[in-house]
Amino acid sequence: MDVLDLSVLLAILLALIAYFSKGKLWAANNDDSNSSLKSNLNNTNDLIEIMKKSGKKAVVFYGSQTGTAEDYALKFSKEFQSKFKIPTMTTDLADVSFENFENIKNEIPDFQLAAFFMATYGEGEPTDNAVEFFDYLKNECDDLSNLKYICFGLGNSTYEFYNEIGKKTVNELNSKGATLLGNLGLGDDGKGSMDEDYLDWKDNLFDLIKDKLNLQEQTVKYEPSIQIIENFEIPIDDLSVSLGEPNSNYINPKSENEINYLKTGPFDHNHPYLAPILNTKELFNSNSRHCIHAELDLSNTNLKYSTGDHVAIWPSNSNEKVNKLLSILGLTEKKDLVISLKTLDETIHLPFPTPTTYETVLRHYLEISGSVSRQFIKSISQFCPNEESKILIDEISNDKDIYHKTITSKYYNISDALEFISKGIKWDNVPFSFIIESIAKLQPRYYSISSSSSMEKQTIHITAVVEQQKIDETYVTGVTTNLLLNIKKNQNKDDDSLKLIDTFDLEGPRNKFHNKLPIHIRRSTFKLPSNPAIPIIMIGPGTGAAPFRGFIREKIKQLENGNENLGEILFFFGCRNSTEDFIYKDEWIDYSKKLDKKFKMITAFSRETDKKVYVQDKLLENSSKVVELLDKGAFFYVCGDAANMARGVQNTLVKIYQNEKKVTQELALTMAKQLRVNNRYQEDVW
Ligand code: FAD
Known part of the structure; x- marks a missing residue:
């Protein structure tokens, strides 16, 4: 038997294992890659060791609370790597140890650059995942004179401590002798200009670092970090398949332990509590404006809150938005096909459980409903369905004023923009891995709890105004608040006079979300004085x-x-x-x-x-x-x-x-x- 025969036999054997395990092997993989989603290399969390083992020459860190800084870090990393052919690692600041960071240039002689994407949170505070990094800089780090870095801050100019953490990162790193290349980028959410601030900063910066680091520029071409494998043999109802459950523990819990996991915290974004919705009512409904009061039940869990805290609600996207995107991507026929995700870069995490389906990804995991960024439109231009669309997309995406006039001012989301650009022709050659890697992950929305933990110990009240803006003859809608309006209509068996702009799958994955919402609590510092006599x-x-x-x-x-x-x-x-x-x-x-x-x-x-x-x-x-x-x-x-x-x-x-x-x-x-x-x-x- 020669080498060819052996490899054919091996391939047949693997196919048989895959068939008879019906994805269980992927499911096992899925469990490993869930929640903390550590890759093989991350058995160690030593930054230098991970970079050496994986051959990385640059690193992009993010200090992120709601996922925005992470999203920008990932986009930057991908473009930097593709443009300059420098293997680049992207990591949460809290996922790595900085113990040997001072030696980075000695340990990795051709190390090029560190990039920091730093969000400011609350009253000028670092995000939770950046706290230890600042502690390291302050108390353990002496000398970073070998380090060249860039920094983009994400802040909100309506707050007093605008971009405080971006500024602090630069001050601290400079005080240790590190060299900032270019300027500190300042992204302003308050003016709604985060995307344009980022693009301005990045475009100037790329020219500068090309000179300073003596880099060769290449044409940016999408290189997938994730492989999508279509599994025609795994049925959608196979228990290995994630249909939007936060992780596999939610799929079919049987043992006492598995059932307890769903009820017992600590709860967070990887492990939300599926809270029953006790009741919902409309506080007002006038001129198509709605405000919803909803009550969530905590009686069957150890989840606690205290008055003034925030509750995070995990939404899913509406049927209309999911179907429209499936359609323009040419995926409608394949929406229920089971797909497995595999990382092609050992330092990256899979962003959600696998195997799953095309529809699940768009419904539960990606932010597909909001305004579409110029950056996204620019990068998808390489997959235009025809030459006409390519000419139009280049014209639109290379000029921010034209972009604003053509896309932003029309409130287009991703599918609207794609449909507009191609005049309805399907974008069926866009790799699905590109969609996953280029669209931000669906994030929870926060609500200030409107009940008192002393008066209603086991119930959380929320008060949410439904986001529906009428622009000409269409509506621009918010995801979570319209989901709440749907739940309210369904729960109260309202008649047709309550018109829904968007409809949602209220039963959720495997019908497990019926009258339930995935939630977790965020502790807040917004508290009454401890002495009740204080006015x-x-x-x-x-x-x-x-x-x-x-x-x-x-x-x-x-x-x-x-x-x-x-x-x-x-x-x-x-x-x-x-x-x-x-x-x-x-x-x-x-x-x-x-x-x-x-x-x-x-x-x-x-x-x-x-x-x-x-x-x-x-x-x-x-x-x-x-x-x-x-x-x-x-x-x-x-x-x-x-x-x-x-x-x-x-x-x-x-x-x-x-x-x-x-x-x-x-x-x-x-x-x-x-x-x-x-x-x-x-x-x-x-
Ligand atoms: P999203 O989907 O997040 O949309 C946001 C906005 O974008 C909407 O106005 C939507 O109409 C618009 N939009 C959608 N598509 C497009 C497009 N293509 N182009 C342009 N614009 C578009 N809210 C409350 O009502 N009550 C509270 O008590 C409350 N407490 C909060 C506490 C905290 C700490 C925070 C951070 C926020 C709080 N919010 C509260 C706001 C809340 O978190 C949400 O932002 C709000 O409910 C909208 O969520 P959504 O998912 O419905 O809208």
Whole structure:
């Protein structure tokens, strides 16, 4: 038997094993690659060792909380590697040990570059996964003079500490002697310009690093890091196949341990709790605007929250968006075909469980519904279905103004844009691995919990306004909030008068999501003072009222528990109209009765009078009361819109201090800042 015969026999043997195991082997692989998704090489977490073993010459780190920095890091890494033919590793800062980082240039002599994609979180804090890295830089690292690096910060200019962590990364690395190439990139989510900020920074930077590092530029060509294997022999209902379950433990739990896993935390993005939805109702429905109140049941789990925390809800995409994308990619016929994913780069993680199906990937794992980025359109141009589309796509994607006029201003998502560019011709030569690698992973949406953990220990309330914007004759919709509207309609058996723009598969994978949503809790620092006698001032227009409903319910519980000495509660609420979108209107009256003179609610209705009135105006009108309470040690809370309201309230408070205390603007600013320093000015804004 010669070598050829042997290899043919081996291939037949492998095919037989694959057939008779019906994917169980992939399933086993899947289990390994789930949650922490460590690859073989990551048996060690020593960065240098991993890079040496895998032959990497550059590394891209990300400090990411919601997945955006990770997404940009992955895109950068792919383009950098393809453009300069430098094997590049991308990693979560928390997944590797920096022990030998100072020796990187000695250990890997042809090491080229480190890149940092750093998101700023909360009040100028690092993301959870970047905390240890800063600790390393501060306490363990002495000398990085051999390191050349670049840095892109992701922040929001409506917050005071804009891109603080990007700046801090540069300061700390420079203080250890590292050399920043080019400028610190500043991506601004507040202005909605993150994509363009990134593209401007990156395009300039590539020219610069090409010179500085003496690199040869190649034409960027997509090189897959993931292989897609179509498994015609595995049926879709095989238990090895993930249909959108967070991991294989959710598929068919049998043993006590497996069942407990679903009920017992800690819960996070890899292990959400499937929370039963007790009930849902509409708080208002006017002019096609909806606001949903939903109650999630925690009675069957050890998942706990405390008043002021956030709940993360994991959505799935709508039937319309999934079907449209399947169709334009020419995958409709194959939507239920089982596919396995295999990494072609030993340092990367599979982004979700495998085997799975084409439809599952688009429905449960990728962010397919939002606006499509210029970067995506640029990179998909290599797979245009015809020359005409190629000419159009190059014209659109190389100029940000034309892109804005043609794509962004029309609110196109990925499938809309592809359909527009090709005039409906299918993009059936786009590798599915490209789709997986180029589209951001579907992320959870956060909601400020509107219940009190003392009053409703085992129930979480949320208050969500449904995102539906009417543009000409079509609607632009948000994923999670329209899913909530669907659940509400289904649960309450509403008639057809409640029109749904998007519809969802409410039964979920293997019908296991019926009246359930995958959730986890994010601890927040937005908390009531520990001493109930301290007064509180709360400013929460619209759904900004959500956590304050929780705070007030907490206060009522304190009263019911015999705490007579409650501090005063002053609540500023605003909406358009007292008869249109005044959420929890009856509840506030009830709370006021229970809390008696302790509670005062002041309302601002922006559309009831000729001149628009906002919470800031009402705050100013009540300057003396506000200062009286602040002088008594009151805590000041703001919740809701970050872009305009939160900044407006902050400026108003400075004015209030100026007027009431007769001090200069500078001193008033210092007084307002001091409140923050003392943790008495707290924001929960988005
Ligand atoms: P997404 O799918 O995320 O869409 C976001 C927006 O993009 C929508 O307005 C949508 O219409 C628009 N959009 C969709 N497609 C396109 C397109 N092609 N082009 C342009 N635009 C498009 N919200 C609340 O209602 N209540 C709360 O209590 C609350 N608390 C929060 C607390 C925190 C800490 C944070 C971070 C956010 C909070 N939010 C809250 C906001 C909430 O997390 C979501 O952002 C919001 O509900 C929208 O989610 P969605 O999935 O429906 O919309």
